[in-house]
Amino acid sequence: MGTGAATLGMEEAAEFPGEPAPRMELGSVRAMERELERCRRHLRRLQRALAEERFKVLYLEAALARAPPRPPALPRRRPPPASLWGGAETRNAWCPCPHVAYLLPGCSPPSSLLLADFNYGAEDYDAEGNEEPKALPEGSETMPYIDESPTMSPQLSARGQESGDAPCCVAQGERDAGKGLEMRKLVLSGFLASEEIYINQLEALLLPMKPLKATATTSQPVLTLQQIETIFYKIQDIYEIHKEFYDNLCPKVQQWDSNITMGHLFQKLASQLGVYKAFVDNYKIALETAEKCSHSNNQFQKISEVSVAGIMLWALLYKPIDRVTRSTLVLHDLLKHTPSDHPDYPLLQDALRISQNFLSSINEDIDPRRTAVTTPKGETRQLIKDGFLVELSEGSRKLRHVFLFTDVLLCAKLKKTAVGKHQQYDCKWYVPLADLVFPSPEESEHCPQVHVIPDHELEDMKMKISAIKSEVQKEKANKGQSRAIERLKKKMFENEFWLLLNSPAIPFRIHNRNGKSYLFLLSSDYERSEWREAIQKLQKKDLQAFVLSSVELQVLTGSCFKLRTVHNIPVTSNKDDDESPGLYGFLHVIVHSAKGFKQSANLYCTLEVDSFGYFVSKAKTRVFRDTTEPQWNEEFEIELEGSQSLRILCYEKCYDKTKLNKDNNEIVDKIMGKGQIQLDPQAVQTKNWHMDVIEMNGIKVEFSMKFTSRDMSLKRTPSKKQTGVFGVKISVVTKRERSKVPYIVRQCIEEVEKRGIEEVGIYRISGVATDIQALKAVFDANNKDILVMLSDMDINAIAGTLKLYFRELPEPLLTDRLYPAFMEGIALSDPAAKENCMMHxxxxxxxxxxxxxxxxxxxxxxxxxxxxxxxxxxHNLATVFGPTLLRPSEGESKGHLTLASDIWSHDVMAQVQVLLYYLQHPPISFTELKRNTLYFSTDV
Structure with missing residues (x-):
């Protein structure tokens, strides 16, 4: 024992130079065994702690090594505002890396990061009206905070602005081609800023790779090399592709010149899309591997919580595809503003072609194992039609996704799944088409009358949705708490979902001859007819009855997610900014006559238009009795609210009271034909009636239509007197009054806010013309009794006077010079480019x-x-004031338009959209705008 102890002491002394070796007082073999076991346990704990500290050191070293300084030519990123972090302590934890800011231990990423990709879209609904947001895990320590706000944009000189020159996109005297090239710069500037955000996200994902690989070769690896390769497959390649693209494009936009070329950069970027394809193909395996590793390894779980939740792994399946979509939009805008003889034009065309083909291949690339579904006859079962319908089940409305295959109708809902899990459908029921029948009114079993929500309640809900959207914008503008914003978003989705569930009221019943009946509610008889005709067409084939086994049903339901053609719930307020806004105003339609009926019948027509995301019936002709050629000649005025299509349905009236629809006790009329036309703004916005014919099942319906707005008679005539205010330049009036805002504007607005802000239809309802003219004369004469007269005048007359003042300005408030640029800016597809242009x-x-x-x-x-x-x-206010503030004076209009006869209707909707853009924008500060601290400069 003594010799052993002495030997041990010598060896330990070598491990502790200059310090006494640990002493062990061991009196027996049993005591030695107990001490040995205790030391082993202690050593294992120390080894785990050492491994964790080693991983942290490697992780932070990799973070710092991945943050080399930017080249001097690129501007330095500013740190996040203090309000984002809350206080000095957290503000000091920020590290000035070019693309990623880190939180030191003890700091969690802000909730705005964790919810950056939260979306109440089709992926998140449970079809029961009980929507719940996906709860994301709390942020773990040492995870990167992704800076989503682009601070990099080409900082170009503003000398054109300072010298009073026209802005770049409307430089006076430039050719149209030159204007297009300047607009191209705005598009590139916004795209470059969003490209930077994308590189931020890729860098954040790459950061854990180096420390993970380093620990993979130790005795206690966090992940194996194979697991690391699977999870981070192709991310490095994607990052390098975009980093090279960014570094090459940035200097070109910084040193902008009209002759500069960059089409080859976009062409090269498009040619490398095969890397994205490999990434998407590997995504499912990567996600499964990451989940498996996070469950089996606590260390990896800590660093993967945010990534799996929606910032790194979960979002990256969609972010690369979204990136290609963004690039495709930008390519469209660049081609629009690039002359066809420019060297970049063919290169951009080629890049657009490659990008579109890639997106198509992704959409059509369906896993064969998921679609190898056959019918009982051995034929491939194909999806013919799908869409969202409201089912009335056990007295409750449920949103369902209905799939019509070649031999079966399947009703499903999207199941709730954990974050990162593959989305799946749950089959509620199915009916083989061989067993599906449409019951006649006499055969339908009676059910309680469908409860229809009053129209005013539906309108109130639409207004609530608009109000919540405004609150969300205010919260964002004031940098409010992300939790508050998410609560508002959830409430908005609940309201939209309620509207979608409760708007439809037209019954559509189907019956399984071997089972029960099912009742859907639709908003359009046209849509009900489409579903019925599609099913009946398939039933003409030789179909066999069958029963699906549980495995067959599982495979068929599993294929729905990939095969579906309708991905998003058709909520009313989810339109993207870059989608066509449709027509707003009044469509006048005259239904003249119809011919082509083989037998005499009692005939009438109905008109449907799309409004707030779904079609509704708007008008109905009288019944023309016992004829084959009805002559209605009836005129209707239909209000359009973002409408894009007009539908006409022709019915045969049934007077047989025995044929009652049991669902709503209405007599069922027979649809003789139906047709639809697109409301092309260029075609309908003319002074004259436009006659057209819709052909439907051999029937031809003749009709005429024209679109009108309140702005069709606008005309600007400068005043011959310069002593008044009407018809006088606004700069002259403000200089004379020594005021920043004309007195007439201030007084009218003050009076409206004092006693007219709650007046129904304020600014829409016209005041008495004689009152408006009296007020005009008083303001022009600068009469001392103006205030007394205003207090006694009808509020609609005061509102009308304000509108008249802006309408009679010799030049629109937003100026003739900038008019073409406003029209081009509002038409941009890329949101960042649009923001850049509109603020400039x-x-x-x-x-x-x-x-x-x-x-x-x-x-x-x-x-x-x-x-x-x-x-x-x-929107109503934008419709009233948009053309008033933007409509060019008559002389300018003729210069911009090809046909003088089209002056009154040209760009009316675009003018509305310009004002609506600014009305929906967070508050704009004159000081900040002029200092150019919030918006990118685009001057040369």
Whole structure:
């Protein structure tokens, strides 16, 4: 024992130079065994702690090594604002890396990061109206915070603005081709900023790779090399592709020149899309591996919680595809503003072709194992039609996704799944088409009358949705808490979902001859007819009855997710900014006559238009009795709210009271034909009636239509007197009054806000013409009795006077010079480029025009806040004021248009959209706008 102890002491002394070796007082073999076991346990704990500390050191070293300084030519990123982090302590934890900011131990990423990709879309509904947001895990320590706000944009000189020159996109005297090339710069500037955000996300994903690989070769690896390769497959390649693209494009936009070429960069980027394909193909395996490793390894679980939840792994299946979609939109805009003889044009065309083909291949690339579904006859079962329908089940409305295959109708709902899990459908029921029948009114079993929500309740819900959207914008503008924003978003989705569930009221019943009946509710008889005809067409084939086994049903249901053609719930307010807004105003339709009927019948027509995301019936002709050639000649005025299509259905009236629909006790009329036309703004917005014919099942219906708005007679005539205010330049009036906003504008707005802000239809309902003219004369004469007269005048006359003042300005408030640029800016597809352009154009306005516009803008927003009472939404106000503030003077209009006869209708909807864009934008500060601290400069 003594010799052993002495030997041990010598060996330990070598491990502790200059210090006494640990002493062990061991009196027996049993005591030695107990001490040995204790030391082993202690050593294992120390080894685990050492491994964790080693991993942290490697992780942080890799983070710092991956953050080399930017080349001097690129501007330095600013740190996040203090309000984002909350206080000095967390602000000091920020590390100034070019693309990723880190939180030191003890700090969690802000909730805005964790919810960055939260979306109440088709992927998240449970079809029962009980929507719940996907709860994301709390942020773990040492995880990167992705800076989603682009601070990099080409900082170009503003000398054109300072010298009073016209802005780049409307430089006076430039050719159209030159204007297009300047607009191209705006598109590239916004795209470059979003490209930076994408590189941020890729860098954040790459950061754990190096420390994970380093630990893989130790005795206690976090992941094996094979697991690391699977999880991070192709991320490095994607990052390098975009980093090279970014570094090559940035200097070109910084040193902008009209002759500069960059089409080859986009062409090269498109040619490397095969890397994305490999990434997408591997995604499912990568996600499964990451989940498996996080369950079996606590260390990896800590660093994978945020990534699997929606920032790194979960979102990256969609973010690369979204990136290609964004690039495709940008390519469209670039081609639009690139002359066909420019060297870049063929290169951009080729890049667009490659990108579109890639997107198509991704959409059509369906796993054969999931679609190898055959019918009982051995034929491939194909999806013919699918869509979202409301089912009335046990007295409750349920949103279902209905799939019509070649031999079966399947009703499903999307199951709730954990974050990162593959989305799946749950089959509620199916009916083989061989067993499916449409019961006649006499055969339908009686069911309680369908409860129809009153129209005013539906309208109230639409207004609530608009109000919540405004609140979300305010919260974002004020940098409110992300939890508050997410609560608002959830509430908005619940309201939209309620509207979708409760709007439909037209019954569509199907019956399984071997089982029960099912009842759907639709908003359009046209849609009901489409489903019925599609099913009946398939039933003409030789179909066999069958029963699906549980395995067959599982495979068929599993194929629905990949095969579906309708991906998003058709909620009313989910339209993207870059989608066509449709027509707003009034469509006048005259239904003349119809011919082609083989037998005499009692005939009538109905008209449907799409409104708030779904079709509704708007008008109905009288019944023309016992004829084969009805002559209705009836005119209807249909209000359009973002409408894009007009449908006409022709019915035979049934007077047999024995044929009652048991669902709603209405007599069932027979559809003789139906047809649909697109409402092309260029075709319908003319002064004259446009005659057209819709052919339907051998029947021809003749009709005429024209679209009108309140702005068709706008005309600007400068005043011959310069002593008044009407017809006088706004700069002259403000200089004479020594004010920033004309007195007439301030007084009219003050009076409206004092006693007219809750007036129903304020600014829409016209005042008495003689009252408006009297007020005009008083303001022109600068009469001392103006205030007394205003207090006694009808509020609609005061509102009309304000509109008249802006309408009679010799030049629109937003100026003739900038008009073409506003039209081009609002048409941009890329949101970042649009923001860049629209804010720059405001800065380009003369100060009196800009200050007056911002003053009016805030007033209109306050009016819209009272929408539940005054019924004037932001869009209604934009419809009233948009053309008034933007419509070019007559001389300018003729210069911009090809046909003088089209002056009254040209760009009316675009003018509305320009004002609506600013009304929906967070508050705009004159000081910040002029200082150019919030918006990118685009001057040369």
């Amino acid at each position: 154009l405001l800065r380009s306005l003369p100060d009196p025009n800009l200050i007056t516009f911002l003053f009016l803008l805030e007033h209109l927003k306050r009016v819209a806040e009272k929408e539940p009472i005054n019924k004037m939404s932001l």
